[in-house]
Amino acid sequence: MTEPTRKTVAVFCGSDYCPNRALYADIAFSTGRLLAERGYDVVTGGGLGMMSDVNKGAVHAGAKRVVSIRYCFNEGIQSPFFTEFETFNNLIDRQLMKPVVFVGDRFYQPIKEFIEMVIPEGFLSIPLDSLCDFTPTPEAAVTRIGNRLQNGIT
DSSP states (O other): OOOOOOOEEEEOOOOSOOTTHHHHHHHHHHHHHHHHHTTOEEEEOOSSHHHHHHHHHHHHTTOSOEEEOOOOSOTTOOOSSOOHHHHHHHHHHHTTSOOEEEEOHHHHHHHHHHHHHHTTTTSSOSOHHHHEEEESSHHHHHHHHHHHHHTTOO
16 A cells, blocks of 8 residues: 655755854754644755754654755855845745745744835736745744645645
């Protein structure tokens, strides 16, 4: 008997350590744990930092599959977080693929404002709520992912 089709969630976050490490490590670990508890396979960019914390959370919760892929948008940018440029490029790619869920309203507020500005300018052709979600907590993010998948919105 074959295993039922599983859903996979890719998590992009920092691979470097940052001054506020404890706060972001908790968010990353919780996100990985919650995804695994709800039956999702988890894919990250691997390495250190928060991506490692996502993997640890998923493994802690008994994830069936945790995949780490060494991937870099731009090797010239050494930042623990996506820059607006990287985020914008990722969202353009997502117009034809899957929505993006951001965890941490306060942290991503400038990116949300940036996206809200470029849509009316014609750089993105779909509404913000079809493109991405901004959630305050890992719990809200994983719930939002589940709701989108359950409603056939990918």
